[in-house]
Amino acid sequence: MNETIPKYDVLIVGGGIVGTALLYTLSKYTDMKSVGLIEKYSDFGLVNSASYNNSQTLHFGDIETNYSIDKARNVKRMADMVMKYLESEKDYSSGKKLFSKYSKMVLAVGANQVQELKKRYPVFSELFPKLKMIERDEIGKIEPRVLEGRDPGQEILALVTEDGYTVDFKRLCHSFVDNALRKNPELDIHLDTKLIKISKNEDHYTVLTNKGEFKSSVVIIAAGGHSLMIAKSLGYGKNLAILSMAGSFYTTPKVLNGKVYTIQVPKLPFAAIHGDPEVHNEQITRFGPTAKPIFQLERHNMSTFLEYWKTFGLGLSPILSLLKIISDKILLNYILINFLYDLPFIGKRLFIREVRKIVPSLKLSELRYAKGIGGTRPQIVNNTTRKLEMGEAKLSGEKIIFNITPSPGASTCLGNAYSDTSLIIEFLDNKYKFNKEAFEKDLM
Ligand SMILES: Cc1cc2nc3c(=O)[nH]c(=O)nc-3n(C[C@H](O)[C@H](O)[C@H](O)COP(=O)(O)OP(=O)(O)OC[C@H]3O[C@@H](n4cnc5c(N)ncnc54)[C@H](O)[C@@H]3O)c2cc1C
DSSP states (O other), rough: OOTTSSSEEEEEOSSSHHHHHHHHHHHBBBBOOEEEESSSSSSSSSSTTTTTTTTOOOOOSSSSSTTHHOOOOOHHHHHHHHHHHHHHOHHHHHHSSSSEEEEEEEESSSSHHHHHHHHHHHHHHHOOTTTTTOHHHHHHHHHHHHTOOOTTOOEEEHHHEEEEEEOOOOHHHHHHHHHHHHHHOOOESSOOEEEEEEEEEEEEEEEEEEEEEEEEEEEEOTTTHHHHHHHHTTTOOTTTEEEEEEEEEEESSSSSSSSEEEETTTTTTTTTOOOEEEEEEEEEEEEEEOEEEESSSTTTGGGHHHHHHHHHHHSSSHHHHHHHTTSSSHHHHHHHHHHHHHTTTTHHHHHHHHHHHOOOTOGGGEEETTTOOEEEEEEEEETTTTTEEOEEEEEETTTEEEOOOOTTTTTTTHHHHHHHHHHHHTTTTOOOOOOOOHHHHHHH
């Protein structure tokens, strides 16, 4: 073996929230020292984990009406871990808190939605005891602009809680890395280092990058949509493709005091439009995200166009899956209208109809398209079932894991790190110890 090539026990590829949460967990809760991380850009969290690319929300499942109770239970367990981390840590450079807290509510408008929310409440309030069901007057006290200009005859109802966490997930990436380095100064972190090719040797992987070769017994790919492309290069995930769902946002001056969600259309895997205070400027309210398919693995980065098609696959199968998925009228209509939201002039005039479900008196002049804002969600298409799969996908192979993380991947990052760490320990034949008791005591 060439002595100059570093060889790790674990190499993490990708320095977004998923990769850095794992780096933190390995450093703080295991006795493993030989860990590396490579990130192709010059900083952590510059892709989907950047604050301008996502909705900045710690999702628990209490006001996300597209979540079943089982999904909410699962997401809450993992979001609680992030919440506990946020509550106990500060940003090292500024000493400031890593989050802001607001009220959050889901608003039902019209008799059908009100009925639906009433049915949901007894089930969800057991899991979320702080969730309160409130009527018009109370809604108006918390969010006056939700009532202003609204037809007094229109039925409305809301579920509300005080636990609305707004998070800059890029800053959280930095906090994870800072804390990881404090615990294990031997960590080997390489920015501006892009995985170009990965190959499997007898007892290790060789990762070729623009900065040379790395060797590692175990590799964890946390590269967003690129994870599937890398998986396919090693023969994994051949029956999967990606539908890359870009999300855009509109902004207004402050019209809400906290987060206000709308009721989800059940068939859609994407969050319904919501209004949130901007993480670094509460004088701005952000509405979105929209959802439209793009042929790129990274938004606003045309160099990922070819990579998208490598990931999608060029055979007939992914095309048939896609046709089957969009033959669903609800989804097709949704996608078409979402394309229009990004267009100049007409987009704003259509999108305001969604925003007015939350803020009826909003003026067109108050609404602005947030140019260059919004990332893309790598939604998995299963070519065997020809269905769109909701949530994250984890492919586990021979001493390798691929994490593909659409929303709410930032909220579940520590839960994901917990399960990856357990697998890594197995991959390394229990040579190292994962102090689960300490993890659970601190974060569960
Ligand atoms: C519009 C929108 C709204 C969202 N809102 C929320 C929300 O409110 N709450 C929530 O929890 N989640 C939300 N999400 C989802 C969340 O942003 C993602 O799940 C999360 O950021 C994924 O983290 P990641 O680390 O997997 O990916 P990323 O943050 O994209 O990081 C992947 C990293 O891998 C690196 N990489 C890729 N290829 C290579 C390579 N070849 N070599 C080296 N490095 C490489 C990239 O540069 C990048 O830094 C939203 C997503 C979108 C698009």
